[in-house]
Amino acid sequence: MARIDLVDLAHSYSGNDAPAESFALKPVTMTWRQGGAYALLGPSGCGKTTLLNLISGIVTPSRGKILFDGTDITPLSTQKRNIAQVFQFPVIYDTMTVGQNLAFPLQNRGVPKAEVEARVRQIADLLDLTFYLDRKATRLTADAKQKISLGRGLVRSDVAAVLFDEPLTVIDPELKWQLRSKLKALHRELDLTMIYVTHDQTEALTFADTVVVMHDGRVVQSGTPAELFDKPAHTFVGYFIGSPGMNIVPAVVSGREARIDGHIIGLHRNYGVLPAGAKIEIGVRPEFVNVAAPASGLLSATIERIDDLGRVRFARIRVGDAKFAARVPPGFSVPDNMVGLVFDPAHVHVYADSRLVEGVA
Amino acid sequence: MDKTINQKAWFLVLPVFAVVAFSAILPLMTVVNYSMQDTFGNNQFFWNGVGWFKELLDPSTDLGSRFLASLGRNLLFSAIILAIEVPLGIVVALSMPREGWTVAVCLVILALPLLIPWNVVGTIWQIFGRPDIGLLGYTLNSLGFDYNYVSNEFDAWATVIVMDVWHWTSLVALLCYAGLKSIPDAYYQAAQIDGASRWAVFKAIQLPKMNRVLLIAVLLRFMDSFMIYTEPFVVTGGGPGNSTTFVSIELVKIALGQFDLGKAAALSLVYNLIILIVCWVFYTVMTNAGVERPAKQGGA
Incomplete structure (x- = not known):
């Protein structure tokens, strides 16, 4: 002992x-x-x-x-x-x-x-x-x-x-x-x-x-x-850790906003100063991204397939070139090709050169 | 049970049968034939039935006493060299390095005695042990030991035994080394964790894992030492007196020295039979030792 x-x-x-x-x-x-x-x-x-x-x-x-x-x-x-x-x-x-x-x-x-x-x-x-x-x-x-x-x-x-x-x-x-x-x-x-x-x-x-x-x-x-x-x-x-694992997507982050393919996602914290020259990515678990019908305010993605795990369904999708997984809300009937993504801002994290950046509340 | 009958198969077996017949069965039958007869040369033979066999197993006759005495010497010799070579081989194998360039060096050095022809080994030791010019014999005598393998029975035995140990311990050591090498590192690591002493590691891991190769080593060494001929023949010629005359030497004396083909044939058949029986016993023991009996599982 x-x-x-x-x-x-x-x-x-x-x-x-x-x-x-x-x-x-x-x-x-x-x-x-x-x-x-x-x-x-x-x-x-x-x-x-x-x-x-x-x-x-x-x-x-x-x-x-x-x-x-x-x-x-x-x-x-x-x-x-x-x-x-x-x-x-x-x-x-x-x-x-x-x-x-x-x-x-x-x-x-x-x-x-x-x-x-x-x-x-x-x-x-x-x-x-x-x-x-x-x-x-x-x-x-x-x-x-x-x-x-x-x-x-x-x-x-x-x-x-x-x-x-x-x-x-x-x-x-x-x-x-x-x-x-x-x-x-x-x-x-x-x-x-x-x-x-x-x-x-x-x-x-x-x-x-x-x-x-x-x-x-x-x-x-x-x-x-x-x-x-x-x-x-x-x-x-x-x-x-997690199955499917966390989504990691390159993004441009400034203040309380992250920009993916020109689309803006709100963040829970303020990321004022990020290390210069570092590779900036955002990470979000599939459990905290819902697919929804395409709409103008939502980041749009292409559906590749749906994994039905019984209790929960995950959509395997593509955002630009990046692979992505998102939860399919119960009862939601998935459209054929395009969906919109709804993020839970509290669970979106920012990574600089693969390491977590703590934002300011 | 419909068996396909295909007589062609016999033709396929025929060549092997022919070869075995010429190489083994016919010579063996010739020996069986000789063992039932007596000859005085000139290719004249007289029927003797099982007479030679009776004489062979009866210590009161000349043939019987010579056979049984040499058989006793053979058994004693095998027992002594097994008692020396097996533990010594294990010790040598244990003290060999497990990795690095020294492994190759050790293996080559160990293999050297095994590569020397038997009569050369005999000649080496015959000269080595001579009190007048041999390094060993001369040194021993200069140190005050009255060592002479030509005249002293004990010296003759000691020489033959040391020679055999020198020649064959390597074989046991190499086999044991192979057995040791096959033990996964995890066993040694677990033993370290369990706080096992060197002796406990040997007893609990190394010896049980060497079990199989040790049986092979014992079998090989027993058979070889039981059939020994060349080395003692070259060194001592079976002497002094008959003290180092082993069965094979006796056999050659009877067959070629006295040209008693009947006696020699009977002797060689019995000799052969003993070796076969011992072989069979060893084989049975070995195969049984290797069989994993299915575990009886119950409860839990």
């Missing part, structure tokens, strides 16, 4: 002298508070696993420091750090029973026998493994094996954090859902800091109370699921 601080932490697999842009993890400074449920979200190759392996000590950072409760543990080996990690594919010790597998991390640390037994029982119980405790672990299914791996990660009560590296990849969708809720319940019950790496936004948003979004080796935003949805700090967060 500890607060984890990363101080200017960066890593390159080709050494410290590699060009800054090639770093797998660009310098990051952030804090993981004790007891939090974090998700580390991002596409493959964005540096999530690198960050995780740096925290657990499997990889030694090129630069920067890692502090557990203020103590610098950067030079310590994985064994000496107080950390647990669960990997993408099940790792089980073939010759041992399920119970011995679960007890292994405790035995290696010289925990008294009675305590080991109690803790193994508790974890096996939480993961529905009690039935298998005396069974050889080799002959179980991939699901059960991964549960054992999860169990080995959770069995130590004193760890600074439990790290999960896409642990549900090998699990069937049905069971995946169950296990994820189980992990969330375990988090509440065991009061452990958990960091969960995934590239699946549903997984991240359902598991975590804080989602850390990574892109190209950088942490682009860290916040609650609602914050990520309502106010993406980076255009990447905008379109990576």
